[in-house]
Amino acid sequence: MADQCTEIRHSFPSKMLLKHRRPISLLVVLLLAAGCIYFTAGYISYGFRAIRYTNMVMQTPKPVVIHHNPRGKNESIACVVENSVGGSCDGLGFASMVLQTIDDITTCLARGFVPTVIWADCDYCGPPGNGQNYWTWYFEGRNEDIVQEAKTRVCMGPHRIPYTTPSVYLTQPEARGELVDFRFVDMKNKVTEYFQPITAETRALVNYVISGYLKPSARMTNMVDSFYQSYHMADSINIGVHVRLKEGHAREMKLYHQTPPKLQEFLQVVERLTNDIAAKHPGREIRIFLASDLDEVIKEFKSKFGKDRVLHIGAFRGETLEDHWQRKDTGQLLGDQVFSDILLMSKCDHLVHDESNVASVTYYFNPNLQSHYVSGNAADFRRLNAQPRFDPEELFRQAVARETRNMVLPDWKDSWVRFNAWFRVLGEFWFFEKGLYMGDLTCFYKNIKWSKCRNEFLRSKFVSNSHMKELTGL
Structure with missing residues (x-):
């Protein structure tokens, strides 16, 4: 009797499954189909969002949003440099982050804004989200109070997807790149597309910004001086x-x-x-x-x-x-x-x-x-060790003029660059390749929660060229 019960218990599920095999098979097929549809719809939706985000990031010379503070009393426009928000996910080096920051500070100054820097999360920062500005770990803070005191603040997010509009440091129309891309070598006559070579004028203008905004912190100065003297x-x-x-x-x-x-x-x-x-x-x-x-x-x-x-x-x-x-x-x-x-x-x-x-x-x-x-070679040595043709104040005036022109007259190639960026984003997206474009966008939308303009970034409230002209008084 016990053996008979055991046999019944073992055979019962098999008989039930066999009896209802058709509805069960149909249910499995429907579940698989629903899962595929859900996955495909989500994948396509994500792809369209990637295109939309790419378009938004490329609307202005740099990803900039405006935050209005009704309680603010300072009429100056605060310019918050937050390049760690989108440039710190994939091992971006310390020196690269510094060069991006200098580029953004110079852009803020050229637009007539008051710059301040916030590094919230990066490979050489501490724990993210704890309220610490890690820029001040390495450099003296500047204009930090203006973030809360200004009636209007603009936030410079990650560095833009290259190379929609010229960097404030870009002086050769046929060259490309931002300050972080500039090379010691001059590749102008060696390749079709090249990054701008570093010149004496580049060096003088960067040093002008460094002298005002990148003074090493007392902690770093003491460490370095101790070694130097020892x-x-x-x-x-x-x-x-x-x-x-x-x-x-x-x-x-x-x-x-x-x-x-x-x-x-x-x-x-x-x-x-x-x-x-x-x-x-x-x-x-x-x-x-x-x-x-x-x-x-x-x-x-x-x-x-x-x-x-x-x-x-x-x-x-x-x-x-x-x-x-x-x-x-x-x-x-x-x-x-x-x-x-x-x-x-x-x-x-x-x-x-x-x-x-x-x-x-x-x-x-x-x-x-x-x-x-x-x-x-000899030409590189002469260029790199030459004296600048203009003093820093004149070089800064020229940078202001370049930035103004780039806001007033968008490059006619912008539409093609934007289409190319869409194509690259979709290519990386569909083939599961984490490339430059998709990596930058993913990092950006992962880290904007640390931004001082996070609500505007989350709503993709990027400033238009007309708004930027209004802010700068053009």
Whole structure:
């Protein structure tokens, strides 16, 4: 009897399923169809939203929204630079963020607004959303109170999708890119499309903005000064050397039609430079401050020039540098290390370098720093070490004029650039490729909750060109 009951229990579900197989099969098919329809509809809807967001981001020279504060008493227009909102999701470097910030600050100034900077979340910031402005971790804060006091504030979100309208620093009509894209090399006669080369005028204008808005914080200044004094750099002729040899940097240079130099080329340039300095300044101590991403580079330099002559800070390098991306708590320490390298190299008399945004920021911080661009030729050396044709005030006046023209007369190619951006976004979307466009948009809409104009950003309330002209009094 027990065996018979067991047999009945085992066979009962099978018989029931067999008996009702047709309605069950139909139910499964309907559920699968409903799931597919739901997934497809959601996917298509997301795609259309991506197009809409792309269009909105490209409506103005930069993604800008206006926030009106009825309680505000200050008539000046506050310009909040928030490039960390959309540029910090995929390992954007410290120097790149600084260059984007400088570009945005200059744009604010050229439009007659009062700039202030907020870094809420980035790879070298602390925990997001805790109310901390991590810009002040590295730099002195400027005009922070105006965010709440001004009747009107505009928020500069992430850097724009390239390259819808010219950067305030872009002076060559046939070139492209923002300040973060500018190169030490001049590729004008080598490729069809090229980023603008850095010029003496670029350097002078950037340094003009740095002197007013990027003063290092007391914490950073104390760290750097302590190292500078401890190793007697003040009594020496100092050569700053920046060497990046990791594979990722090599791929980046090849992408821009450039051949990355070998370590031996850096060593040769430094050797020639030390010999020239020794001949011109006999008896003077020569020190080499080295910033590199590999321990092997430091070892080779010390072997070549001596342990006492080659200086460097303790920093993440090699595999340790890769590991830090997995640990949010090390982000600020990495930022400290990169900024310390920049400030110490900017205190040197000479800079040996190749293409790098760290080298660019260093070069801008000290307008008297002599560039020794490893991949450069005689024309590059003359351009990079030339004196600007105009003083900083005149260069800023020219920047204001450029920004005004770009707002009044939109580029006739804007519609094509927008169509191209749509095409790229959809291509990345449909083929599940996280590229430049989709990555920027995804990061932007992930992080706008930290924005001082978050409600306007969430409603896609981007300012129109006519509104921008009104704000700037055009």
